[in-house]
Amino acid sequence: MRPIETRYARSGDVRIAYQVVGQGSFDLVFVPGFISNLDLQWEDEGYSRLLKRLSAFSRLILFDKRGTGLSDRVDSRHLPSLETRMDDVRAVMDAAGSGRAAILGASEGAPMAMLFAATYPERTRSLVLYGGYANFHRWVMPPERLEAFIETAETAWGTGATLPNFAPGRIDDPHFSQWWARFERLSASPTAAAALARMNAGVDVRGILSTISAPTLLIHRRNDVRVDPEASRFLARKIPGARLVEIAGRDHPVWTGDVDRVADLIEEFLTGEPAVADTERVLAALLVTRIYDTAKLGDRMWSERSQRFQETWRLLVGRHGGRAAGTHGELMVSRFDGPGRAIRCAAALREAAQQIGVASAQGAHVGEIELRGQPVGLTARVTMQLASHAGRGGILASRLVADLTVGSGLHFTEAGRISLDELDEPLPVVHATSEQPSGTSLPAEGQASRAGDADGAGKRGGEPDRRRKEQRCDRRRAQPQRTHGQASRRQHPAQARPAVAGGGGGVFGQAHWPGRAMRAMALLGEAARRGRALGFSSCRPGGFRREAPANGG
Incomplete structure (x- = not known):
């Protein structure tokens, strides 16, 4: 993607950095949260994914609020009021040539967006508030917690120390943790961060909510770690005609968690049409392998074994x-x-880790991912969390994986359910133990026949050979006779050819007997029902598709 041009708008004596991307039929102004950096946000996979989705149906206007990112800093001794900062939105719209726009306010950007909509109703096409609130101390932080946060910002800013306050689910993601540390450093200085926190602490827009006339959509994560979901429920009651959609998740930033779910809701609300299915996404099996040092090998030996x-x-x-x-x-x-391939590879990797002398834990899951580039989004994060829950040498998979590999010879044991932040319901999981021994995949008749053929090849004639033949005949008489129409192929009655992914992300399978086909279809039906809980509809020619968001979430 070519670099986005950054320009500056004048708001009083302050310069506000902004960018414009997309060529949609209407303007959408994104008012960011606590901190931002116009250049750095494109480097994060989730953030860039969100911005690309929004700019696909709108002319997206982005900016860094005063005191953050590429915009001018604020005087920590004379903090500007919310009204002054709100006027930065108007200045950016004027500079970008936008007369009227939809306003998206995220987190700390929500009060600014609400105040703008109440002050400039003629310039507000509609209003979207994500993780928003009307009063800081009531729904974000009481005074004592705020002081502790400011102390952390002043002493450990730039190290990623604030990540647990915003996205605890990403703490174990080293790539994201490193990006967050850079995000802190390049978005604000420690002094500026403390000043921003104090500015936000003074926010209270409860008195203007009833004056907002623009159509309003509220989005909030049910277990939001930073802003109490009651904040959006209060807004839904006070803003005339506002609609609230609560979604799964705990991490607060709008660009974390299920970004596509958020983008789908916004697109449908602003355009009046359900989001178009992304043809660049396919159904695939993901395997996440985690290795760690339990023997305290030392840096040099661990590095060699890891490599x-x-x-x-x-x-x-x-x-x-x-x-x-x-x-x-x-x-x-x-x-x-x-x-099936993913699980067999996981078993081979487990053996390799043991031989090399490192500990391993692995997770496997099936879901939609980007056709190109590294897997990101909900499927990748669920698989990573499965790997983190797996024990040493363990292969922990979603139950969907077991359902889709029926008849493949792979063996699983139930492992209960685990609760994941971004899923509405606990996820059923299984342990992948080993492949079934080859002898158990054939009925007794097939085993006996093969054993007898092998024996007969070694010895021909004589009394032992005659007795073996008689024993084989007795076993055959004891076997129930096949009825008309049954296949003669010797195969385990529960065995079907393993499912494989087809073109466009579809999953296809073959079963040799009608009964097996019916059982396989029943299993796939159950897999589809479980898949719908993760955002997929049932199988169809060409593959799975994401369900359009239902009215009301």
């Missing part, structure tokens, strides 16, 4: 028909066309 394992990982992933999709520190992500 050796990563080389082996790439080799085994390719050997099992997969693609190495990227690494995040000691996390290695690979993608496969079918879940």
Whole structure:
């Protein structure tokens, strides 16, 4: 993607940095949260994904609020009022040639967006508030917690120390943690961060809510770690005609969690049409492999073994028909066309880790991912969390993986359910143990026949051979006779050919007997029902598709 041009708008004596991207039929102004940086935000996968989605149906206007990112700093001794900062929105719209726009306010940007909509109703096409609030101390932080936050900002700013306050679910993601530390440093200085926190603490716009006349959509995560969901419920009661949609998740920033779900809701609200399915997304199986040092090997030996394992990982992933999709520190992500391949590769990687002398834990899941680039979004994050829940040497998979590999010879044991931040319901999971022994995949008749054929090849004639033949005949008489129409192929009655991913992300399978086909269809139906809880509809020619967001969330 070519670099986005950054320009500056004058708001009084302050310069406000802004960008314009997209060529949609209407303008959408994004008012960011606590801190921002116009250049750095494009480097984060989730942030850039959100902005690309929004700019696909609008002319998106982005800016850094005064005191943050590329805009001028504020005097910490003379903090500007909310009205002054709100006027920065008007200045940016004027500079970008926007007479009327939809306003998207996220987190701390929501009070500014609400005040703008109440002050300039003729310039507000509609209003979208994500994770918003009307009073800081009531729904974000009481005074004592605010002081503790400011102390952290003044002593550890730039190290990523504030990440637990905003996105605790991403703490174990080293790539995101490093980006967040840079995000802190390049968005504000420690002094500026403390000043911004004090400015936000004075926010109270409860008195103007009833004057907002623009159509309003409220989006809030049910377990938001920073802003109490009651804040949006209060806004829904006080803003005339406002509609509230609560979504799953705990991490607060709008560009974390299920970004596509947020973008779908915004697009449908602003355009009046359901979001168009993204043809650049396919159904795939993801495998996340995590290695760690339990033997206290020392930096040098651990580095050597880690590098050796990563080389082996790439080799085994390719050997099992997969693609190495990227690494995040000691996390290695690979993608496969079918879940069976992913599980077999995981078993091979577990054995390789034992031979190299490192501990491993792996997670496997099936879901939609980007056709190009590294897997991001809900499917990738769920798979990473499965890997983090897996024990040493364990392969923890979603129950959907087991359902889609029925008849493949893979063996799973139930592991209960685990609660994940971004899912509405606990996720059923299984342990992948081992492949079933080859002898157990054939009925007794097939086993006996093969054993007898092998014996007969070694010895021909004589009394032992005659007795073996008689024993085989007795066993055959004891077997129930096949009825008319049954297949003669010797195969386990519950065994069907394993499902594989087809073109466009679809999943296809074959079963040799009608009964097996019916059982396989029943299993796939159950998998589809479970898939719908993760945002997919049932199988159709061409693959799975994301469900359009239902009215009311």
